[in-house]
Amino acid sequence: MLVIKDLTVAFDSRRGRLTAVRKVNLDLQRGEILGVVGESGAGKSTVGAAVMGLLESGGSVQGGQIMFDGDNLLDKTPDQMRAVRGRRIGMIFQDPMTALNPVKTIASQLTETIEHALDLNAKAARIEALAWLNKMDIPNAEERMDHYPHEFSGGQRQRIVIALALCGEPDLVIADEPTTALDVSVQAQILQLIKKLVADTNIGIIIITHNMGVIAELTDRVAIMRHGELVEEGLTQQVLLHPQTPYAQMLVASVPHGDRRLTRLQVPDENGIIQAPITYTKPDQVDNPAHKALFKLDKLNVIYRPGGGVFSKGTAVHALQDASFTIAKGQALGLVGESGSGKSTCARGIIGLTPISSGHVEFDGHELSSMSERQRRPVRADMQMIFQDPYSSLNKRMKILDIIAEPIRFYGIAKDRSEVEGRVESLLQRVGLPADALKRYPHQFSGGQRQRIAVARTLASKPKMIICDEPTSALDVSVQAHVLNLIKDLQDEYDLTLLFISHDLPVVRQMCDQIAVLKDGKIVEMGDAEAIFEAPQHPYTQHLIDLMPHMAGRH
Amino acid sequence: MKRLLQSDFMQDFFNSPSAMISFLALFSVIFVALFAPWLVDQNPFDPLQLDLMDSQLPPVWMADGDSRYVLGTDEQGRGVLAALFYGARLSLLVGLASVALSLVLGVGVGLIAGYFRGWADQLITRLADLQLTIPGLLVALMLAGVIKTQLPVEMAETVMIYVVILAIGLSDWPKYARVTRAAVMIESQEDYVLAARAMGASPWLILRRHVLPNIMRSNIVIATVGLGVAIMLEATLSFLGAGVPTTTPSLGTLIRSGANFLFAGEWWVVVFPGCMLILTVFSINILGDWLRDALNPKLD
16 A cells, blocks of 8 residues: 655755655555554654655655556645645554644544545534544543543543544544553553554554563564664564574564573673573562661652742642552662552652651661751762753753762862772763763763762762662663663662662663552552562552563564 | 854855844944044044034035035034944944843743742733733833932932843833743743653753743844844933933934934934934844744754
8 A cells, every 4th residue: 555665855954964764665455553663763753744744844765656546645745745635644642732723622633534534414423533542542532522621631632632533534543652652551451541542443554662561562563773774674473583694683672671680681782693692680689687787768758839929829639648668778669650659759758858747768878858958968968860851951051071070079079180080080980981071061961871970979978778760761772771780880889778669660671670650649569679570469560560571472 | 162163053144145134233233332532533522522612513515615524514523424333332232131021021021921920920920921011112202201200410420321221121021021931831841841840950950951941042132123122222321311311322312413413414413313223123033033933942
């Protein structure tokens, strides 16, 4: 149905011309799901945008053909393309928050598309819209179709976005990261829904994603892209289990395993060859009395009052309820949960960024919750935090030297200028960055390098404990493996205690000795990580573990 | 220097003819203002150098023109060209000083409002809203006018210039406060601010070292446009008689005194200062517009 031949797309910027996609060949049959996977900058979204005729400004197709049922889409005028979009090709966008118009009811958004695409009158279009919402399992669809987008949950909104893409009865749907903004349980439902729709309606779908789990779960065939070129293409099972090219092998190997724990994640070395995995053997430190609890959380409660002002108090939201756990020195505890479960609130409460309502935080013999800011300051050096987004956690107006040196100067760790610089240099070296990084600014580094800089800053004050808040969820999968290994190395080297917060269970399995599962602000299950992964007790934990993507797929 | 010339910023500049022309125009105005004493023989602020015999001479290319006064003279024998150069000096000085004042004031209270929120934010925002309901000219006119009438005459001569700076500066701060407050609210949520807070840094340290450098970009753009507005405001105040005294004329004062002779046929006394004012403000505005595009963070 769709044949892309030698597609080349270039973008003009003030730094000159950049070829984003180079001679890419793809094809898609009816009833087939093709996955296009790659890391950021691979050009995968650009391929989708080129098919839709919606390239960002400055972009232009430099060569090749996009044949859709025998017509070359590149020869069509903008008016003709507008007729193709919606009626023949639908698009599902990444963010359900912005893909819907917030000031129109979902019924009017759906009927508008249906009237335009299927030439129906308003009444028939409304019936059709309702049918679609029912098909998407929106509860009480008839009542709720006159509601506005903000009245639906994120998962429901993404279903509405999918309904919007499909209601014009297109033959081809392009889904650009359709589940990236969603929680794992919602993601699983959406993927099931897409699968069912393809089986029912015989449409073809191109899924563009960076998530290998989504590819494994959903697609029939997969195309791996890198730097704008197609690296490998084939049946999903085949590519994921027996990748042929070195890059594909590396990409597949970098995905953290959910089914067993390794001492270090697999990463390619300089020759592009994958290191042999070392199977993890459980150290017997846990029972060692020398490793007593360094950190203890006792019935921590955090209550927010959003919307409160001078005249109103706002309604209370109990973000964290009676959270209690202990972490032994040198151990890693994983705090697991979906968005809104309170896991970041917990971290912020511990480190003092969010006021806690009640409870005790004990760290290294200090009772943090009752200390004044002045008393607490020296203790803060021992407990540092790595943030999720390395693009936001580094001040873009400061040089790397000043970023890493800030805690050193602040806590007065080094005596003079040369000692500060010496320490920063050795930290940079320790996290695997060249010494000339000192004089540069954050924007000159990639996401993975920035996260290394953030790790170096965290280490600068020689902490005993580090709180990692989703430290790799903003990173590409191969970069993630490197950063996780770095954190593991540092943990061993400095006997660091980790509180590791993540929604990504395979990552948690690789990193943590213990886990605590949070749901709606409460810890529902806690214990030895391996034991919980092997035999979860609480239904919610079972549900989460069941949803972990499996590389072999579920066909 | 070489790196600066090759930066995107400078590349942008050389690719924009309007930016280059207005920069050249503004540069000339600043140049003549700075070096006025070396460019013209007469100091128009010094009554001893004025000769009533030379009063009301037309520009040099007209009949009766005098080569010593290229653009003619006014009724006191003051050379229009000399008055123009010295006037530009005063106009730019008042403009820059009052913009600096409103920038410091606005950014300062904006930082407090945006970072601490709560009652301080409520107070500052309401105050800014209140002042924004009154036109800036009225605020400045009221301040300058009231203070001028309260001052003894001999003091007004020397102090009035500071009063004008204060009046214009106080009339324009809400703009900077609002922009700063909004930008600080966004930046405070960024992880690098949280990282500094987690380190235990005081609000003062966070605001100075982390937040301030990240919010100055938009402020500098409005300050550029604000400079044009401030110069216009000073000219208007002086034209209305609430500005600097006629003994030390700014462009606005020159236009005021020149306007009286416009219908007597002595057009040069008012037209040249007017052109100078237009040239200055216009090129500042064009540069400000260009700066806004060039510093647009999206294009980084």
